[in-house]
Amino acid sequence: PPALAVIGRPNVGKSTLVNRITRSKEAVVEDVPGVTRDRVSYDAEWNGKDFTLVDTGGWEQDARGMHKRVAEQAEMAVDEADAVVFVVDGLVGATAVDEAVVRMLRRKKKPVLLVANKIDAPSQMSEVYSLWNLGLGEPYPVSALHGTGTGDLLDAAVKALPEFAEHGGMIPTGGPRRVALVGRPNVGKSSLLNKLAGSERVVVDSVAGTTMDPVDEFIELGGETWRFVDTAGIRRRQHMASGSEYYAMLRTQRALDKAEVAVVLLSVEEPVSEQDVRIIQMAVDSGRALVVAYNKWDLMDEERRYYLEREVTRDLAHIAWAPRVNVSALTGWHKDKLAPALDTALTSWGRRISTGRLNAFLGELVAATPHPVRGGKQPRILFATQPSTRPPRFVLFTTGFLDPGYRRFITRRLRETFDFTGSPIEVSMRVRE
Numbered sequence: 001p002p003a004l005a006v007i008g009r010p011n012v013g014k015s016t017l018v019n020r021i022t023r024s025k026e027a028v029v030e031d032v033p034g035v036t037r038d039r040v041s042y043d044a045e046w047n048g049k050d051f052t053l054v055d056t057g058g059w060e061q062d063a064r065g066m067h068k069r070v071a072e073q074a075e076m077a078v079d080e081a082d083a084v085v086f087v088v089d090g091l092v093g094a095t096a097v098d099e100a101v102v103r104m105l106r107r108k109k110k111p112v113l114l115v116a117n118k119i120d121a122p123s124q125m126s127e128v129y130s131l132w133n134l135g136l137g138e139p140y141p142v143s144a145l146h147g148t149g150t151g152d153l154l155d156a157a158v159k160a161l162p163e164f165a166e167h168g169g170m171i172p173t174g175g176p177r178r179v180a181l182v183g184r185p186n187v188g189k190s191s192l193l194n195k196l197a198g199s200e201r202v203v204v205d206s207v208a209g210t211t212m213d214p215v216d217e218f219i220e221l222g223g224e225t226w227r228f229v230d231t232a233g234i235r236r237r238q239h240m241a242s243g244s245e246y247y248a249m250l251r252t253q254r255a256l257d258k259a260e261v262a263v264v265l266l267s268v269e270e271p272v273s274e275q276d277v278r279i280i281q282m283a284v285d286s287g288r289a290l291v292v293a294y295n296k297w298d299l300m301d302e303e304r305r306y307y308l309e310r311e312v313t314r315d316l317a318h319i320a321w322a323p324r325v326n327v328s329a330l331t332g333w334h335k336d337k338l339a340p341a342l343d344t345a346l347t348s349w350g351r352r353i354s355t356g357r358l359n360a361f362l363g364e365l366v367a368a369t370p371h372p373v374r375g376g377k378q379p380r381i382l383f384a385t386q387p388s389t390r391p392p393r394f395v396l397f398t399t400g401f402l403d404p405g406y407r408r409f410i411t412r413r414l415r416e417t418f419d420f421t422g423s424p425i426e427v428s429m430r431v432r433e
């Protein structure tokens with residue numbers, strides 16, 4: 001099962017939390033700072049999903065002998081985990097040691113849930129808000145002692161854990177970047193795959209650090225190896241009389257779940273169809289980076305071209321941020337354009353804007369174009385932060401609800417200013433009284 005590691009410096013209440021989660025008295029609760037323990041694993045379950053809960057000793061960044069070993073244990077636990085619960089003392093806020101942990105976690109690129117423990121009453125929330133600054137997303141206020149807040153935490157934690165892949169293996173993290181090639185039947189997915197793979201097909205065993213998965217294919221593009229996920233589903237063409245669209249959609253969803261970037265393949269042969277629209281929507285909803293590719297460009301003529309550009313403006317306007325590549329799987333024309341587009345989209349997808357730059361940008365924006373006054377009131381934006389990447393998510397702390405139009409305006413300007421070509425971005429609000 002997937003592993004969830006619980007880390008944090010000594011005395012923040014990790015073991016109490018682990019106790020809560022396992023509902024057992026197995027974990028040892030310690031009051032002595034810096035006591036060394038090795039990692040302890042428990043079988044846990046939440047919402048019907050099994051996982052391994054890994055309890056670690058405390059982390060001290062700059063410590064002598066014993067502490068250092070504990071730090072190493074914590075780092076090792078993170079390396080082996082699929083998601084991490086990082087516990088801080090919610091009454092104290094983030095310490096320098098916690099900030100060091102954040103730097104370590106950022107390097108690891110694992111999903112992290114930030115827990116503000118020891119919040120036994122709503123009146124103790126004041127330090128919790130400042131934890132947004134750590135850039136790890138929304139802090140979960142929890143009282144491990146009383147059990148409040150742990151349900152929400154676990155809901156989010158099991159969501160962050162990967163599903164078991166079809167063949168029983170885990171969804172691999174790290175290694176070559178993962179691409180889902182999606183599109184309705186006959187747009188040329190398998191032809192394109194063949195053209196891309198060509199003679200440059202990479203032998204699976206030669207790719208270091210990857211789990212062998214016979215449903216994926218490794219393809220060298222632009223000097224880099226890419227993992228095209230679930231290509232078996234493309235190669236094994238489905239000729240089912242009924243329900244084939246249903247299975248195609250299921251396959252599309254599965255591929256998107258496993259990928260970091262989606263290539264939605266369209267064909268110049270026909271206008272954008274309902275099925276194309278549904279697939280595009282699935283790709284957008286997945287929160288993955290996105291590239292649009294128009295195939296069969298060898299069939300293009302003047303007249304078709306005229307209509308195609310009109311269709312693009314009409315049907316693809318909502319994903320105008322996705323780079324578009326025109327290709328021909330038949331001739332191989334422009335097949336070298338795909339890798340740069342994938343790279344651009346993935347770079348945007350992982351882009352992090354520092355809190356300083358973000359707030360400077362917003363300050364200027366609001367000064368130049370203030371929020372309209374509604375009913376004598378004008379909500380103010382107090383502070384903004386980017387809690388997560390892949391895809392980039394932004395949170396605005398405001399004194400009231402922002403006009404949807406104004407929110408779209410901010411989103412658009414964020415996109416233009418920091419260049420999120422090929423990545424969806426999300427802007428949400430937190431209204432403070």
Ligand code: GDP
Pocket residue numbers: 183184185186187188189190191192234295296297298299327328329330331
């Ligand atoms: P899939 O269902 O998306 O995997 O589509 P296929 O790769 O099986 O292709 C469907 C049909 O389109 C086949 O007859 C291909 O030969 C043809 N095809 C694919 N790519 C191109 C292309 O770039 N140009 C032209 N003219 N035909 C193509």
